[in-house]
Amino acid sequence: MTNGYAFSDLDEFDYSYEWICNGKAVRNGDLHLSEGNLLEVLSRPDKCGELCLNVYATLKESTTGREGLQSCQGTTYVS
Numbered sequence: 001m002t003n004g005y006a007f008s009d010l011d012e013f014d015y016s017y018e019w020i021c022n023g024k025a026v027r028n029g030d031l032h033l034s035e036g037n038l039l040e041v042l043s044r045p046d047k048c049g050e051l052c053l054n055v056y057a058t059l060k061e062s063t064t065g066r067e068g069l070q071s072c073q074g075t076t077y078v079s
Contacts, residue, residue: 010037013057021048
């Protein structure tokens with residue numbers, strides 16, 4: 001994930017992930033930013049067909065004028 005918000009730090013967000021296997025959620029959890037602004041997902045489901053990883057970022061606190069930054073999502077298809 002890259003910080004595309006010029007005036008926001010990545011530590012202003014809470015992060016979570018969700019593994020999707022063949023269209024069904026099979027594992028999820030919270031993520032924590034490590035040094036260097038990296039998010040590391042430690043667990044990957046074994047023996048799965050089509051596998052996708054959804055990563056969610058949600059503002060820890062709502063702030064005036066930043067309604068457009070409430071949350072975002074990214075999906076990665078894993079082979």
